[in-house]
Amino acid sequence: MTASTPAGQTPSASDPADYRKALSCFATGVTVVTTHWQDADWGMTCNSFSSVSLEPRLVLWSIRKASASLQAFLGSGGFSVSILAQPQANLARQFSAGDMSARFEGVTLHRQDSGRPRLAHALAWFDCSLHQSVDAGDHHILIGQVQDFGWQDTEGLGMWRSRLGRFEPLPA
């Protein structure tokens, strides 16, 4: 395997940190995925979200097998995805670590018909039943069938090269 990196840096195809850096060059949005399981709300920051199919409406994200939330997301029967707006950058950090109930402290939620919470003021949201889970290396891919969704016309939070930021359109 060969790898090339910016001038002056030593290519190291076997270095996991280099591999992560290469992956981080793909710009994404930032989401918080949530569910309700065993009488508690669960949530984590996620940028592996992607659309899969328009008909039927399927989306996916992947969860680390080592995640403390794995059983909640596999066992609850579904998940909600809240795509963060720019003013919600603090929530990207808040939902990436720490005690589960502390993650939800001070966060305004909408309780959906499914019983799952979603984050108020998100740029867009999708409430999904779990359609399929796929065992994939050190992650599970969770594919959801969209049962309900919404969006608003505001600025989205972006992630690129491990930094949060915003999308700057090029001049037309």
Ligand SMILES: Cc1cc2nc3c(=O)[nH]c(=O)nc-3n(C[C@H](O)[C@H](O)[C@H](O)COP(=O)(O)O)c2cc1C
């Ligand atoms: C911007 C960002 C994106 C993330 N994307 C994912 C992801 O797609 N899948 C995942 O398993 N963890 C992802 N994480 C890490 C999880 O949020 C973190 O491991 C988790 O909240 C830790 O708690 P847990 O023990 O409940 O898993 C991401 C973290 C950040 C900051």
